[in-house]
Amino acid sequence: MTGTGRVLYVIVCAAGPAGDVGKLVTMAQDDGWTVQIVATPNALDFIDVPALEKQTGRPVRSRYRKPSDPKPPRADAIIVAPATYNTINKFAQGIADTYALGLLAEAPGLGIPVVVQPFVNSALASRTPFRRAVETLRDEGVHVLFGPGQFEAHPPSAGADRVDSYPWHQALSVIAQITGVPDNPAANPIRRWDQHTDARTLATILIKKHETMPRRILARLSAAPGEAVDADTLGRGVNATPEQVAEAVSRINSHAEAFGFIPLVTFEGAGYLIDPSTAHVVADALAQIDR
Ligand SMILES: Cc1cc2nc3c(=O)[nH]c(=O)nc-3n(C[C@H](O)[C@H](O)[C@H](O)COP(=O)(O)O)c2cc1C
Structure with missing residues (x-):
């Protein structure tokens, strides 16, 4: 015990x-x-x-x-x-x-x-x-x-x-x-967002922890699954500096990790993106919060 x-x-x-x-x-x-x-x-x-x-x-x-x-x-x-x-x-x-x-x-x-x-x-x-x-x-x-x-x-x-x-x-x-x-x-060190029945609930809890700006980053990226958006463009869309974008993404991913999940947002080459298999979980969670 x-x-x-x-x-x-x-x-x-x-x-x-x-x-x-x-x-x-x-x-x-x-x-x-x-x-x-x-x-x-x-x-x-x-x-x-x-x-x-x-x-x-x-x-x-x-x-x-x-x-x-x-x-x-x-x-x-x-x-x-x-x-x-x-x-x-x-x-x-x-x-x-x-x-x-x-x-x-x-x-x-x-x-x-x-x-x-x-x-x-x-x-x-x-x-x-x-x-x-x-x-x-x-x-x-x-x-x-x-x-x-x-x-x-x-x-x-x-x-x-x-x-x-x-x-x-x-x-x-x-x-x-x-x-x-x-x-x-x-x-559950490497839980994928598309493979767990509780992922949407946890995504909702996770996103609720964050203010409007990080939520808008998630909304922008989940609307275009797999498309990399550079920090300047992302920042302009949400009224934030590239540094604030980086900090918001880092906090979102720390919470994801605390739940035992892989990062919600990844950085690949040209910019930030949400994997297509994860994007629908994020979009569902955002819709749930907006309801
Ligand atoms: C094999 C078996 C499976 C059962 N499965 C369920 C079930 O999945 N859900 C449920 O609500 N009741 C199920 N029941 C009925 C409950 O066991 C029964 O309503 C019992 O009074 C519940 O008692 P409890 O709420 O004090 O545990 C099942 C009964 C048996 C014999």
Whole structure:
């Protein structure tokens, strides 16, 4: 078990990807978190409890403690993944009839950041109770990673095909953003912007960090994928000196690197450019921000 003393609770529900939750544990430990697994009682059938206890060095918890048992350490952050239709709906309604839901019931009131990453099919996701639950939780400040660029519902009976691509890393990246515990780029040192389901979300977060001028540089370059634009021309278009352009590009790329991604903007021969495979991610993120 590694750890900085900051405790991440990973709440695992009874859905297909639950058996792979050890992947999230590994990534979180690489980022310096001490991980506490909490399983819903139904999820116990989906996970390898002894393997997870060995990996985390802590008991997997699924029931409320006895009043005489010592209090476990408080969570600094909580990820619910995979989050079921059942647990999401109950969390939104304030039901606390499992230990997992009891933790979630208090978390927003205690100011503990919560990221919920669902795994549901489109039949469940289309239901009014589910859509309302997502909205209610977001209104309370819970980060529900559901929708384009995040987890998207699969057709009924197709869940098994989606287990391997379940984006565990995305939940952790969002927790890293919220808590300031840096996402460890070493875990994914050369991530390409066109090959990760969380790239658009991260590009949006990254671009939001920057002021108007760097954003206009990204808009100009992503509108002409692969076309090199020299610093003077780029600067004239955004009211900046070539030095300011260079500095803005350098800061954008430092953030990309901190997320474990290759640079967004590269310099080749005549000037700056955004690779065609990256440009559409940038353009999508800019459009998302402008909406
Ligand atoms: C093999 C299997 C796979 C399941 N997959 C899902 C799923 O992907 N998403 C979901 O919301 N429920 C799924 N369910 C149903 C949940 O397990 C069920 O709603 C359960 O009550 C959820 O309990 P929990 O939310 O306390 O973990 C699955 C059930 C089984 C037996």
